[in-house]
């Protein structure tokens with residue numbers, strides 16, 4: 001693939017040289033020459049008045065799509081077990097199976113987790129591919145990507161879904177590149193088109209103002225990551241008879257090295273897994289006031305969330321953002337402090353089991369979804385709450 005010069009047509013007008021943003025066109029031996037800086041942007045082809053430049057396309061590889069079968073979901077092993085989000089992915093796979101009728105296969109990587117993986121079978125997986133190896137004690141993106149792409153190339157699934165958690169978001173894109181297919185990241189729904197059998201992947205676009213439905217027609221597998229807390233966790237089923245298939249992958253010696261500074265999986269904090277979330281908004285007035293939110297969160301063993309206003313102000317990082325363009329959460333208790341309750345924030349937290357709102361404006365929309373509302377100044381209310389908890393335990 002490259003830019004071809006048709007010398008018979010070229011009159012050396014040099015327009016391509018002037019316009020090339022990458023300085024990749026020069027004249028050598030009185031002829032146009034494309035050097036190694038060319039990025040194939042195609043601008044020269046468009047502007048050449050003599051049509052003397054052509055972009056050569058590589059002949060597209062024809063893929064026999066009929067050989068790809070099965071609905072796969074990635075099951076994350078965490079803290080010696082299977083993370084709850086994996087059962088949500090199993091639910092999503094079950095929804096797809098209702099229309100596609102292909103077998104559901106889980107894929108799980110971990111150490112000494114075979115007895116936990118059986119739960120995936122109990123809840124409806126037809127098969128689980130398990131790689132039990134020390135190398136998975138810590139999360140290394142490239143190791144996970146190598147292992148999953150090895151299995152995909154070997155078994156050729158039709159669909160692969162994974163949770164859009166910190167783990168899924170970081171290694172699944174690398175897998176899609178390795179197996180040469182597309183990926184729709186951060187979906188809010190997946191379904192099957194009953195006419196074509198294709199996976200319909202729904203996700204917000206244009207800053208959350210539109211919901212796009214995306215399909216992957218020509219490549220396999222069809223891959224998507226799905227936001228946690230969209231699907232309920234799969235429940236135990238009767239008469240399940242799935243099988244666990246143990247696989248082995250040859251890892252490079254450097255993959256086995258325990259590199260200092262790499263995060264161990266147990267230490268990955270996940271807002272979407274938290275049972276209690278204390279969130280702060282613009283009502284905090286400035287970034288350092290998140291300390292009071294963090295103090296309350298520590299006392300309650302809770303995670304810290306935030307509104308987009310707080311994140312956009314640079315008071316806290318984007319991974320903490322709850323809402324339409326942040327994370328969808330469903331904790332047992334959600335405490336919103338100084339958050340007005342804009343529709344986009346509610347979209348990410350209103351299905352929480354119990355919502356407590358602290359806001360000095362009695363008309364703030366957050367009170368419409370709150371189970372318990374405290375009308376007051378958070379700088380007065382939170383210190384009292386923290387003191388009470390410290391006095392009386394959790």
Ligand SMILES: Cc1cc2nc3c(=O)[nH]c(=O)nc-3n(C[C@H](O)[C@H](O)[C@H](O)COP(=O)(O)OP(=O)(O)OC[C@H]3O[C@@H](n4cnc5c(N)ncnc54)[C@H](O)[C@@H]3O)c2cc1C
Nearest residue numbers: 281282283307308309323324325326338339340345360378
């Ligand atoms: C396409 C799009 C996507 C978006 N996605 C998201 C998203 O994912 N998440 C999100 O959160 N927002 C999102 N937004 C932004 C959203 O519309 C709101 O602007 C944002 O949620 C407001 O944040 P806030 O409630 O912290 O701030 P504000 O709306 O300014 O509310 C601050 C609140 O604090 C209260 N307050 C002030 N001082 C105190 C005090 N001392 N004590 C107690 N209460 C006090 C005020 O009464 C007020 O209700 C999105 C917007 C768009 C257009």
